Every structure is written in C-alpha cells, then in structure tokens.
Amino acid sequence: MTGWLAVFLFVYVVLLAINARQAKRENGSDAHEIVFARSGMRTSLLFLSFAATLFSTFTLMGIPDFFRIHGAATWLFIGVTDVAMGFVVLWFGLRYRKIIEREGVFSVSELLNKRFGSALPVYVYLIGIFVFLAPYVAIQIQGVSQLLTVLSPAGVPAWFWAICMLLLIGVYSWIGGLRAIVYSDVVQGLVLLAVIWLVAHALASSAGGVSALLSQTRNMSPALMTAPGPAGLMTWQFLLASFVSILWMPVTQPQLTARIAATKGPREIPIMALSISFFALIILLPTIVIGFAGAVAYPDLSSGEFLARILVVDQAPVLGALAIVGLIAAAMSTADSQLFALSAEGQAGLRRTEGAISSVGVRILVAFFAIGCFVLSLLTSSELVLLARVSFAGTAIVGPMIVLATFSEGRLSLFSPCLAFVCLLVFALSTLGVLPTTFSGVRVDLALMLITAFIGFAEYRIHPRRRG
Amino acid sequence: MKKIIDIGVVLLCGAVYSPLIVGLPDGELTLASPPLLFVGVLASLVILLMLAARVVLERRDQ
Secondary structure, three states: HHHHHHHHHHHHHHHHHHHHHHHHHHOOOOHHHHOOOOOOEOHHHHHHHHHHHOOOHHHHHHHHHHHHHHHHHHHHHHHHHHHHHHHHHHHHHHHHHHHHHHHHOOEEEEEEEEHHHHOHHHHHHHHHHHHHHHHHHHHHHHHHHEEEEEOOOOOHHHHHHHHHHHHHHHHHHHHHHHHHHHHHHHHHHHHHHHHHHHHHHHHHHHHHHHHHHHHHHHOOOOOOOOOOOOOOOOOHHHHHHHHHHOOOOOOOOOOHHHHHOOEHHHHHHHHHHHEEEEHHHHHHHHHHHHHHHHHHOOOOOOHHHHHHHHHHHHHHHHHHHHHHHHHHHHHHHHHHHHHHHHHHHHHHHHOOOOOOOHHHHHHHHHHHHHHHHHHHOOOOHOOHHHHHHHHHHHHOOOOHHHHHHHHHOOOOOOOOHHHHHHHHHHHHHOOOOOOOOOOOOHHHHHHHHHHHHHHHHHHHHHHOOOOE | OOHHHHHHHHHHHHHHHOOOHHHHOOOOOOOOOOOOOHHHHHHHHHHHHHHHHHHHHHHOOO
8 A cells, every 4th residue: 555655645746736826826916816826717617726725634634534434414514514514605795795796805804894994804804713723623634634644654643644735735825825725726626536436335345335334334323324323422402503613614714715706707606606505415415325234334433543444444545545545634624624714714814005905914924823723733632523612603793793794884893892801701501510501591602603694784784784 | 596496495405404394203205204314315406406506596596
C-alpha cells in the first residue's frame, strides 16, 4: 500500500501546486480578487467547492461512525437536512447575491455594518464564527492526524501530520487566495466522492448486497433501525435542533457565503442550489453502507480503530491508499476554506477604512488562525460529529440577524444583534455545563434558535422599509 | 406555484422531524409500516424533486 500511497500523494500535491499557480495568474495583484474572487467564478467549480467544504471528514469519518453507533435515524440527522439545505441556498443566495451586485458589499461583515449602522452586530457575528468554527477546524485536522498516526509506522505523532496539512494549506492559500482554495476543493471533492463510493461498493459486495447488509444489521441490533437508536441520542428534539442548525450553515458560515458571493450573478444561484442538494444525496448514501458494515463487523471498536479498519486496512491496497488521500483531502478542503473565510471576514469586519482590503493582512490572519487551530487540535478530544454539531448550533444563533440584514432595507435597530449576543452567551454556558442543557423539557439550543428566529421575523414584519 | 413548493417543503420537513415519523418502528418494507431509513431516503428524494421544480420555475422567471 505504501507505494500506491506515495503515488496518490504525489499526484495530489502536484494538482494542488498547479491549481495554486493557475489561481495566482488569474488573480493578478488585486486584493479583492485574491480574497473574494470579485470577478466571479464558474458555477460548476463553486458548487463542487461548496460541497467539498461542506462534506469534510465529518462525512467520511463522522457520519459512518454515527450510523454504526446511532443507526438509521442518522439519515434524518444528516441526509434529509443536507438535501433540504438546497432550498436555503436558493432563498438566501438569490437575495444575498443581488445585494452584492447592487450595493457592492463582499462579505457578511460589510452587510451587517451597513444595515445596522454599528460595529456591534459585526462583533457579535465574528465572536459567533470564531468561537464556534475554530474548534471545528481543529477537530477536522485532529481527526485525520490521529487516524494517520494509527496507520503509520510507530513513532510518527499526530502533531506531525497536523503540521504537514496546515503547512500545505498555508502555502497554496498564500499563493492563490480564494481561487486556489476553490480549485483545490474541486479536486478534493471529487477524490472524496470517488473514495466513498468505492469503499461502500467493496463493503456492499462483500456483505452480499445492500439488502443483505441491512438484514444483518437488523438481526444484529434491531435498535439501530429505529429512533432514538441504541444510545437514545436521536430523539425528535435532537433531530429537529440539528436540522435547524445545519440548515443555517449557508447563511452563517463564512466559507459558504463566500462561495455564494463568488458566483457570476444571481442567475447562477438556482443551479448551484440544485447541484449542492444532488451532491449531498449522492455523497451521503454510501455512508449508510459504510456505517452499517461497521455495525455488523466492528460494533465494539473505538471510532478510530473502526475507521482505520473499514476505510483502509480491510480494503485492497490501492483503495486503502486512495482512502487515506481522500481523508487528507476531506480535512484540508474544509480547513482551508474555513481558515481563509474566517480571516477574510475578520479583516472585512475589523478594518477602519471602507473598501480597503489587504491580501497580505488576510494571509497573515490565515497563518495566525492556523497556529491557533493547531494548538486547539492538540487539546481537543471530543467526538467529531457532536463537536461539529455544537459548532453548527452556535453559528446558527447569529443566522436570523444575518437574514434580517439581507432581506431588509434601511437602518435596523440593534435589538436582534443584542439578543443574538445574549443567546450566544447562554448557549456557550450551556455547552460548558454552567447552565442546564434543557429548560422545561425543551433543549436549550432548540429554544434559542426558535427565539432568535421568531424575534428576527417579527422585526422584519414591523420594519417600515422591509421590502427590498 | 413557487410559494406552494416553498410551503410544501416546509410542511414536509416539519412532518419528517415530528415525533410521528421519528418514532417510526423498525419493520418490513410495506406501505403500512415503512422502516425509518426508507422514509428518510424517500423524503430526501421528494425534497430534491421539489427543489428541481422550484429551480425550473426560478430560471423561467429570470
């Protein structure tokens, strides 16, 4: 397998280098091109980039493990949600892209500043994304690093792999900016799709087909085929709260809004939305097979051991090597986009002069965040999917404020940003265990999302110039 | 028509995440007792088709 791995890694790194060089040529020296790809990119590239950013190690590692442990209800947790997300991309994307075209803003921070006439909503937004996305980036890197440590010869620590990935991300982001990241996402997304289908096909074949695998799973543990699953996690409240928080992602997560903003115009949004939903369906279906194959073969292994066996050790050498490259690609495609988007939003939100963007400043921020995420990756030990879900729920709380700014005209009051800040604080304290996680039988995250959404909608309805 | 699709998808998602569907028992694949996974995948396909119809209408209006 080592020979195949060397070949695939070489090809992968060469493709990244070609992409970075091509992006650098297209960007020129315009800072807005480097940071926001202002002149627009092709929809086919952007939807694949959007999908690669969205479907990270969370998909290839976390979701199969969730199917293995929590069973069929995982499809409601992620499958229905990610397909439905296409509607959010359509509704929000059309309006957001029109505003970009009409008002010349390039980031959510700029939009918030313009609509609320204050830096406060920008700070609330930046706090929300920094606090809840940085651990998510860290755990992407950590998840793959630990898996590589399990698979590599003894003595190669996880931090070494984490540094290698972050350095590679830093180099091509530095050279080619957002365009290089989008091009590399396309490669990474296609590798991820190929790996996930090939692994699932091999597992289904060895189990005697998908129907046979489902029967074996049912016989092994009937609780896996129903909600709330063997561990009792998949209650309707957990699923509904997860649904709502994941649906907010195209609005609240800067790496996704950046891709909507980089389209050539509002006309491109519908096709992009449909493509994302379709990609979600085809990339998530095989995770059912991988997860249930794990439930049958390795019900008692730890997550890391299960993934190492089912994705790599049990596969033919060529497929195992491709799976390792797929895992690296999955982690990098999300981490690079998030690091760059956090930096771009950070600079757009904190600068004092309107219109002034420094590509060097963004690059330095990327390096700064990469170091921060590396340190976090050494400290984090939580389960991949559950930490990701906390990240989605945390950022979802600022969603109504962004939607209000997007769909309203004229100056807005600071009530929604203040409410979002209080809700973020309550959610963070609840996550840390300082406050309870349920209130009168209702999950705190679900209640906070409903409160902010209701208040945001009410303000939109009573706002005198709500029609855009 | 676009509004009907929008309202339809909200109602469909509301139904999927209600205790009614989430509480579906495991069972053989019959119309009377469809298993949870089957209902979930079917709901995803229906949502995708609704989105495709919505996109066609949106493109026509553009």
